[in-house]
Amino acid sequence: MLDLFMLQGSSFAGSIDSLVWLVTFIVGTWFVLVEGIFFWLLFRYRKQDGVKAEYFDDGREHAIKHVWIEWPHRAILALDVIIIYGAISVWMEVKMYVPVTDETIRITAQQWAWTFQHAGKDNKIGTADDIILIDEMHVEVGKKYLFELASKDVLHSFSVPVWRLKQDAIPGRVITGWFEPTLAGEYDVQCAEICGIGHGIMPAKLYVEYPEKHAAWLENPAPMLASSNPQ
Amino acid sequence: MAESPSHAHDGHAHAGHGAHDGHGGHHEESWFVHYFWSTDHKMIAKQYLVTGMLMGVIGAYFAYVFRMQLAFPGKPVPGYGLVTGADYNALVTNHGAIMIFWVAMPVLIAAFGNYLIPLMIGCDDMVFPRINRLSYQIFAISAVLVVASFFVQGGAFGGAWTAYPPLSAKAEYSLTPAGSSLWLIAVALEFVAFLLGGINFVTTAMNSRAPGMKAFDIPIAVWMIVIASILFMASVGPLIAGALMLLFDQMIGTGFFDPDRGGDPILWQHLFWFFGHPEVYVVLLPAMGFVAEIITTFSRKKMFAYKTVLATTFATGLLSFFVWAHHQFIAGIDPRMANVFSVTTVLISVPIAEMCFVYIATLYGGSITFSVPMLWALAFIAEFLLGGVTGIYLGSSGADIYFHDTYFVVAHFHYTFFPIAIIGSFAGMTYWYPKMFGTFMNEAWNKLHFWVTIIGFNGIFLPLFITGASGDHRRIFDYTNFPELDTPELQSLRVLATVSLLVMLVIQPVFLINFFYSMFRGKKAGANPWKANTLEWQAASPPPHGNFPTLPEVYRGPYEFSVPGRDEDYWPQNSPN
C-alpha cells in the first residue's frame, strides 16, 4: 500500500510495504465487514410503529454470542497471530539482523543539522581521508552500508522515507543499523523526533549515485549543496 | 520556590477540623458558596464541565492557528499573526497536553463521574465532599498554570506533550526556561487533582451502592468510570516520580536524564509511556460507558452480554499495562523488547474488538430512535472502529518503522481521541442535559451541529492519513524545506484538512449557544424524558441537594427494556413491581 505513496528506495522497503499490504488486507476486510453489519442493523432495526424491540433471555443471548461474538473473537486472534508473525519477521530483518556491509557511515545529529562522515577512498572510517559533509550524504546504489547514529545534544531521528528507514538518535548512545540503496536519485532526509525550534528546518540531501558517478565524487568530494547545479 | 508537585496531604486521612460548623444546612448558601465553594457533587461536576469546555476552546484555537500555518506556510494567521518555529512547537505541544489533560479527562471522568456516580448508584453525594471540592480547586490552579505558561519569559514549552529530555530538561536546548517548568508543574498538579478525585470515585462506587444493588446491577457507565480511575491511579505514580526528577533536572541541575552524568533519557520515555498508554484507556472507558447507556436506551434493548462487556473491560485494562513501549519501537529501546511489546500491542486489539462487537450486537433486534444522543453514540462506534483498526499498523513493529512520528499516527490517534473526547462528551452532554438542567436542548440545532461536526472531522483526518503515508512528519511547521513533501498534491490535502477544520470550528458556537440558552429558555423536561431505567432518571431534574427524597432500593439490572408481558417497554431499577 505504501508504494502508492512513496518510492521503494532500499532493499528492505519491499518487505515493509508487503507487511503494510498484509495488515491493510486483513484489517480492511474486518473494517468494511463490521461497518457494513453496523449500518445494516441501524437500517433494519430502526423504530417502526407497532414493532416492539426484542428481549433476549440468557439462552437466546448465549446462542447469538456463540455465533456472532466468540467466532469473530477466535478469527481475530488467529489473524493477529499472522500479523504478529509478519511484523516480527520484518522487524528482525530491518532492525536486528545486520548483514555483512561494504562500507560504514557515521551520522551525527545535532540541533538542527546532520553531519555525515563517509569512509572515503580507503573505505575505512576514522582515517584521514574521511569525507565529512554537513546535510549531505553520498551513497552508491547496490552497496550495503552500516550506519552508526549518534546525537550531540537532544533526541533526533534519522528518517529517510524513501528507504523506509527511521531510527532515533539518542545522546550518549551509538545506534547501528544498515541499509542498501536500490534506487538512484536525490532524496530527502528528515528529522522525525522533535528537537527544538529548528526541528522543521533541518532537512538533509541524500545523493544515491551509480558506481561511476560515485567514484567521480570520491575523487573531488566538493559539497554538492554549495554548487547550485542539481545532479 | 516552585510548589512541590507531590501530594497535598491535608486531604489524606480526610482530616476534617471536626464538625465545628455544626449542622451547616445548604438552603441559605450565598451565591459564591453555591457556585464556587460547593461540596455538592453535581455543582463540582458542572465546574469541571465548564472548565473543560473553556480549555477545549483554547485547545481548538491552537489547532486552528497551527493548521492555518500548515495550509498557508509563512502567511500571518488571522487572529494570531506570524507563526515561527518556536510558536508552532508551543502550540502543538499545548494543543496535545490541553486536549488530553484539561479537556478529555475533566469532562469525561471528572464532570460525568462526579455527576453520575452518586446518582446512578443511588446515594446522596460522594463519600468525601470536601476532598472532591479540593480536587477541583487543584485542577483549576493547574489549568491557570498551563495557560500562564504562554505569558512567561521565553514563551510556552515546545517539546511535545511527551516532554522528552534532554530537550525538556535543559533550558539551553528548549529555550523556554520558565515555560518548561511551569508546564511540568501544571501537569503534576493535574495528576494530584485526579488522584484525589479518583480515590473519591472508587471509594464511593465500591462502598456506597444502594441496598439491593448487586455488582452486576451497576450501570456500565459507573463500572467504566471506576475502572478508568483505577487504571489512572495505578499508572500515574511512576510519571509523578518522573516529573519530580525532571523538575529537579530543570530547576536545580541534577542529572537524572543527562547521559553525560550517568542519567538516561530512555528512563523518562519508559516512565512517561508506562503512564501514557493506560492513560488513553483511562479516557476511552468512560466514553464507552456513556455509549453503552445511550444505545440501550434509544434502541429500547437490554445490553447484549453485560458480563462480556465487563470481562473485556478488565482484560483491556490489565493488558494496557503491558503495551507501552510500542511508542518507542524506534526510539532506541532494545530491538528484542520491541518484539515483546509488538505482540502485546497487537493482542490488545482482541478485547477491544470484542467490546465493540457486543455494542453492535446490542442494536440487533432493537427499535432504534435516532435522537441526537443516539446519533453521537452511533457516530462514536463508527468512527472509533477506524481509529482502532489503524492502530494495528502502528502496533506491528515492522510497519511502525515507517509510520512512527508521521501524520498517519496523528490521524490514527485523532480517530480514537476525537470520538472519545469530543463525540463521547457531546453524546453524554446531550443525553444527560435534561437531567442536569431540567430542560431540553433544541433538537434541530443539535442535529445540524452533529452532521457538520462529523463531516468536518472526517474531512480533517482522512486526508492526513494520506499525507502521513506519503512521508509527512509530525511537528514540522513548514514543509517547503522538504522537496519530497513540497508537492502540490500534498499541499492541497493539507489545505483540505485545514478547511474542514474551519468548517467544524464554525459550527461549534451553535452548540455552545444552544447549551447555555436552553438552560433558561429550553422546553421543560420531566424526571425521565428518555424513559430509561437507571437511578439518575428516577430523581427529579435537576436533582435537589441530596438527590433522592428517600434513597432508592434496587430490584433489578439497569437494562431491563422491552421485557415481554409488560405494557411499558422500560422497568426502572428501583420500582418494586
Added chain:
Amino acid sequence: MSSHAEGSHDASHHHDDSHSPAHYVKIWAVLLVLLGVSLAGPEIGIRWVTLITAFGIAVVKAFLVIKHFMHLTVERKVAQYAIGACFMLMLLFFFAVAPDVMKHWGVNWHNEAASNMKREIERSEHHAPAADQAHAPADGAGHPEASAPAAATH
C-alpha cells in the same frame, strides 16, 4: 494473586490476643533485633551476606509491619489485591525497563556515555591516593576528600 499470607478472614478486629499492646511490643522487639542484624551483616563485608542481611531482612521487616501493624493480611481481599497488583506493576516496570537502562549495550546499540563514565571513574580511583579510600568508616571520621566528590564531572 494476593501477595500476603492467608490471614484469618475476619475483617472486624475482635479482641483476640493479636491486638493487645504486649503483642505489638513483642513484634517491635523482633523488628529491632532484625534491624541489628541488618546493620551488623554488611560490616562483615561478604557480598552475599550483605545481600541476605540488608535486603532479605528488609523484606521480612516489611512483612511483619504489613501483617501485625497494618492488619492487611486480615483485610478484605479487594484491598489486598489492590496493594498486591500495584506492587506487581512496579516489578513489571523494573524488569521491562532493565534491558535499556540497567544494561549499557544490546542488539545494535551501545550506551557509550555510561561506559565512558565507568571507565573514567575507575581510572580516577586508581590514581587517587589510596589512604582515604572509600572503605574508611563512613560516619564522622571521613575527613574531606582530597579530590572533589567521586564523579562530579562539571
Added chain:
Amino acid sequence: MMRPIATTRSATGIPTGRLAVWWVIASEIVIFGGLLGGYLLHRFGHPEWATAAAHTNTMAGGFNTFVLLTSSLSAVLAHAAAEKGEGPKAAKYLGLTMLGGLVFLIVKSFEWTYEISHGYTITANTFWSFYYTAAGLHGFHVIAGMVIMGFVAADAMKNRELQRVELIGIYWHFVDLVWIFLFPLLYIAK
C-alpha cells in the same frame, strides 16, 4: 458539616475511610516504586556509584530506622487504644509518634548538613541526586503524615473521629515501610 449518607454505607465490608486509605497507599506504592525503580536501575547500571554511596552515614540511617520503627509501634498502640474508645490515650500515643517523626527529621537534617558541607550536594552526581530526591520525597511524606496526625490527635483528645486514628496509623506504617526499603538501598548498598 453534615456528612453524606454515602459515607456510612459499606458494600465491600471495609469502612469507607479505610478503603480510601488503602487506595491512597496503592497510589503511593506506584509513586515510590517509580522513583526507587529508577534508582535501582541506575545503581545496577553504574556499580561505580558505590564509591559515592560510601559517604552516606550508615549509623544515622540505622538510628533513623530505629526511630521510625518505634514511632510505628506507638502508632499501632494508639490504634489499639482508639479501638477501646480511650481517645486521650490514643492522642498521647499519636503525640509520641509525631515526636518520633520529629526526631527522624532532626537526625536527617544533621546528616544532610554534614554531607552538603562536604561537597556532596544534590548536583554533585546522579547518585546524590537520587539520594536527596528519594529521601526528600520520603521526608515530605513524613511531614505530611505528622500534620494530619496533629489534626487526628486533636480530635481524638475529645473522643471524636476515633476511627481516623487507625487510618493515619496505616499511612504512617506505609511511610515506615518505604524507609525500611530506602535504608538498605541508600545506606547499605556500598
